[in-house]
Amino acid sequence: MRIVVSSEQRYLRTPDGRVWSTTDAGNDFWQRYRAVFGEVRVVARVEDRPGRPGDARRVDGDSVEVYALPHYVGPWQYLRRLPRLRARLRAAAEPGDAVLLRVPSAIGTLLWRAIRRRRRTFGLEVVGDPYDVFAPGAIRHPLRPLLRRWFTRRLRAQCRSATAVAYVTERALQARYPAAPGAVTAAYSSIELAEAAFAEHPRRAAGAARIALRLVSVGSLEQPYKGVDVLIEALPALVRAGLEASLVHVGDGRCRPGLERLVRDRRLGGRVSFAGAVPPGAAVRLFLDDADLFVLPSRTEGLPRALIEAMARGLPAVATGVGGVPELLAGAHLVPPGDPAALARAIAALAADPAAMAAASARNLARARNYAAETLARRRADFYRALRVLTAPDRVEEVVSGAD
Structure with a gap:
């Protein structure tokens, strides 16, 4: 079974079709989802480049695919490319895929709207807090108070509409962005230490x-x-x-x-x-x-x-x-x-x-x-198994037996 994961990473693609990262979230990061899912589709912005930067790390490969979105930087480029982004995202998740949105995220929000229109089951990984990001002194923008209210309200709505929500904190994000009653919840960090x-x-x-x-x-x-x-x-x-x-x-x-x-x-x-x-x-x-x-x-x-x-x-x-x-x-x-x-x-x-x-x-x-790699891997795998069951309840036996 495949999982589709939204990402705010900006990747590079060389003429041979390979996808590279010059920051975080290379192939090793996405392998964590393969503890439960056979394949991973990463939905992210991709910019074509003539050659590989010297410090780049490979992203795709070993059952990890990057679903390329039009590249943009900043709000104005985002608005100009919005029609193309929406069109591309409509086909990002296919029938039978599990869907997991890493939020807060502009791409995650666009995909959230697309899958909600189809009444699909989905999960969230809440990895940040817009209330704090747009706090006084955190950024300088004339619309900061409005942006703070807007993005905070939107993340709350996303958490209320998801069937499974994982948070990177143990209490803080859960209190501000509660999941819906009956939703599966978990707490684990994206941080893991060797x-x-x-x-x-x-x-x-x-x-x-x-x-x-x-x-x-x-x-x-x-x-x-x-x-x-x-x-x-x-x-x-x-x-x-x-x-x-x-x-x-x-x-x-x-x-x-x-x-x-x-x-x-x-x-x-x-x-x-x-x-x-x-x-x-x-x-x-x-x-x-x-x-x-x-x-x-x-x-x-x-x-x-x-x-x-x-x-x-x-x-x-x-x-x-x-x-x-x-x-x-x-x-x-x-x-x-x-x-x-x-x-x-x-x-x-x-x-x-x-x-x-x-x-x-x-x-x-x-x-x-508590942030040792082995400890966090167990918590994540339990959450991913729950998401897999919620996505395909008729295939529960596969989750138990570990089949892809």
């Missing part, structure tokens, strides 16, 4: 309170919602408190020049450095292992991979209490978004208490174990 991602043991308590404090933050700088500016604004307060605090940020994007200007304006040139884009995995872990404290100052988040990866290294952390973050950290290590003073106080308090730093390290490492 054994190499975990530290062998928690960090030990230092003999005295830290004076030199190495902070690290990780995240894209394409949008201001990661709140790195708030962390930079908090550094002078840490210095006034007697800490020799320094910061390394891992990640790049169009907001970086503005952040570098802020560093110069606050005269923090010797304390803040930008590592730029770093390959995921071992290269990022080097920065985490070299730091004393991880800081996530985001104005909005779903369930942040960067924080979970830092926790898996036994790194104490302070973060804003947005999205699913309160499910990960203790309340004493959470602060309001956009508040440099509160962020500085939380960092200074943790750094001043070696026992608390050691306890946070042990707790974070244990909590991150």
Whole structure:
């Protein structure tokens, strides 16, 4: 049986027909659906290119097919291509296919409308929260309040109309976007960590309170919602408190020049450095292992991979209490978004208490174990089996026996 999955990824196709990714969600990502389904059809935007980029990874192959949609970037190109998108999506899911929409998503919404008109069973994987994405300070747009209400209302309607809903959080998204009574629900993250991602043991308590404090933050700088500016604004307060605090940020994007200007304006040139884009995995872990404290100052988040990866290294952390973050950290290590003073106080308090730093390290490492690949694979497979039964209840025996 085949599963059709919508995706917001933008892929590249070379003249030989192969499809490539320069970001995430390559072929290995889509193989997770094959734990239950024999074939996977990924519905995503595809742009034709004359050759393969050097850093690209293969997407299609090994029973994974990419159903190519017209490529677009941004709302204006989306509107121009909307008739073609709708026409193409009408044939994305064939009779007998299971359908799973990864939402919030413009493509997922178009496919949702198409399959609802046919009264088809479908499931959702809720991987983000538009209420937080369009929160004040997260993006700068004159229609931000209207967009926040519109997209939040739409995601609620999608969750109410699905027969199966999986969330990347344990409580946060479920409370804001409840599934319909009687729908199958599950909680599992898209994040999964290999054994190499975990530290062998928690960090030990230092003999005295830290004076030199190495902070690290990780995240894209394409949008201001990661709140790195708030962390930079908090550094002078840490210095006034007697800490020799320094910061390394891992990640790049169009907001970086503005952040570098802020560093110069606050005269923090010797304390803040930008590592730029770093390959995921071992290269990022080097920065985490070299730091004393991880800081996530985001104005909005779903369930942040960067924080979970830092926790898996036994790194104490302070973060804003947005999205699913309160499910990960203790309340004493959470602060309001956009508040440099509160962020500085939380960092200074943790750094001043070696026992608390050691306890946070042990707790974070244990909590991150919930995102081990083997644990999440079991939860996902149970949900996919339920979706398969709901899609083809007359073929339940195949699900039990593992037939494709």
